[in-house]
Amino acid sequence: MLSETALKQTPLYQEHVRLHAKMVPFGGWEMPLQYEGILAEYHSTRREVAVFDTSHMGEFFIEGDLRESGLDGLVTQRLEDLAVGSCRYGLLLNDNGTVLDDLIVYRLADAKWMVVVNGATMEKDAAQFQRFITAKGKFTNASFSTGKVDIQGPGSRDLLAKFIKGFEHLTFYTFCECDVLGQKAIVSRTGYTGELGYEIYFPWERLPELWNKILSLGAKPAGLGSRDVLRLEMGYSLYGHELSENILPLEAGLERFIDWDKSFVGKAALQKEKAAGVKRTMAAFTSTSRRSPRTDFKIFSPEGQEIGIVTSGTFSPALERGIGLGLIETKFAKKDQKIFLGSEFKNALEAVTTSRTFYKQGTLRK
Numbered sequence: 001m002l003s004e005t006a007l008k009q010t011p012l013y014q015e016h017v018r019l020h021a022k023m024v025p026f027g028g029w030e031m032p033l034q035y036e037g038i039l040a041e042y043h044s045t046r047r048e049v050a051v052f053d054t055s056h057m058g059e060f061f062i063e064g065d066l067r068e069s070g071l072d073g074l075v076t077q078r079l080e081d082l083a084v085g086s087c088r089y090g091l092l093l094n095d096n097g098t099v100l101d102d103l104i105v106y107r108l109a110d111a112k113w114m115v116v117v118n119g120a121t122m123e124k125d126a127a128q129f130q131r132f133i134t135a136k137g138k139f140t141n142a143s144f145s146t147g148k149v150d151i152q153g154p155g156s157r158d159l160l161a162k163f164i165k166g167f168e169h170l171t172f173y174t175f176c177e178c179d180v181l182g183q184k185a186i187v188s189r190t191g192y193t194g195e196l197g198y199e200i201y202f203p204w205e206r207l208p209e210l211w212n213k214i215l216s217l218g219a220k221p222a223g224l225g226s227r228d229v230l231r232l233e234m235g236y237s238l239y240g241h242e243l244s245e246n247i248l249p250l251e252a253g254l255e256r257f258i259d260w261d262k263s264f265v266g267k268a269a270l271q272k273e274k275a276a277g278v279k280r281t282m283a284a285f286t287s288t289s290r291r292s293p294r295t296d297f298k299i300f301s302p303e304g305q306e307i308g309i310v311t312s313g314t315f316s317p318a319l320e321r322g323i324g325l326g327l328i329e330t331k332f333a334k335k336d337q338k339i340f341l342g343s344e345f346k347n348a349l350e351a352v353t354t355s356r357t358f359y360k361q362g363t364l365r366k
Contacts, residue, residue, distance in 0.1 A: 009057035010148050011207040027120025029056040032223035041226035049153035050222035051214045057118030058143040069137025078259040082107045093266030099243045101125050118239045147207030150196035154363040159217050193230040194362035229314050235356035240312045253282040283333040284356040287322030291349050293341045300340040306333045318359045
């Protein structure tokens with residue numbers, strides 16, 4: 001674990017300080033938790049437009065044939081039918097079939113790819129790629145030369161259209177290369193909030209210029225605090241919580257991102273676990289009050305039996321009650337089951353299992 005003195009800083013660190021952001025350690029980086037406040041930044045994203053610094057994310061470039069380079073065998077998802085200008089979510093596994101990271105693969109050309117990984121796992125991800133990318137492929141870690149901002153909210157398209165042209169046609173999980181402030185840049189539409197939104201990959205040293213341009217057009221800066229509430233309302237996984245090297249993707253509820261017809265690292269171990277049947281699974285739940293579950297709360301059955309653990313929990317402004325995700329014994333994971341959450345069964349918070357997407361009113365596919 002890095003000490004605070006060893007924390008990495010994004011190219012926007014001084015901008016965050018200037019805006020009086022509350023800075024916190026996050027995955028080895030010093031990142032803004034909030035500016036005006038978590039709730040205000042949440043509402044800016046849901047109702048208008050907000051901008052997030054996501055430069056801590058890693059960017060790898062791979063050149064070469066999909067299979068001959070070794071890239072295909074690193075990702076659980078099918079990639080051969082991915083069109084140029086499209087991207088796809090997948091998983092990077094270890095030999096034991098558990099999750100090293102979740103990632104997004106961009107197809108830049110027939111034989112050129114960009115892979116976006118989490119900042120906290122960047123180094124071990126790079127080691128895994130370097131281990132399996134063959135001599136017929138070229139691997140480049142561009143994480144410290146590539147900055148990134150996410151512009152999220154129903155007003156994001158209109159805001160960006162004021163200074164960027166040619167991105168308006170983008171549909172969910174596609175991207176284009178556009179002129180951004182005189183610089184050729186990748187503009188993509190993936191998102192982590194449930195709202196219409198875009199990501200811009202921009203030169204590290206020029207990112208403050210782009211950040212301030214976006215702010216000058218009316219976007220509000222938003223930090224990790226609101227981002228976590230937004231992603232949890234959508235039921236999205238966060239590495240280190242719903243995903244880790246101690247959690248199988250089958251347990252995490254992500255089997256739909258696995259192509260069983262292709263070869264990939266960890267497949268044999270995963271097939272064995274699938275045949276045996278997983279004993280726990282990821283469940284979503286809402287509290288029956290405004291009380292919120294917390295990460296690492298124990299999950300109890302109505303009879304007081306310990307049956308799981310909360311992986312993420314928060315208060316949902318949209319539902320006006322607590323929500324969360326947790327690993328729970330499979331037999332208790334059916335929808336509409338009463339459970340209890342807390343450090344002990346006495347005074348535990350009552351909750352009910354539900355569908356994983358809590359928030360359904362977003363502009364994601366607008």
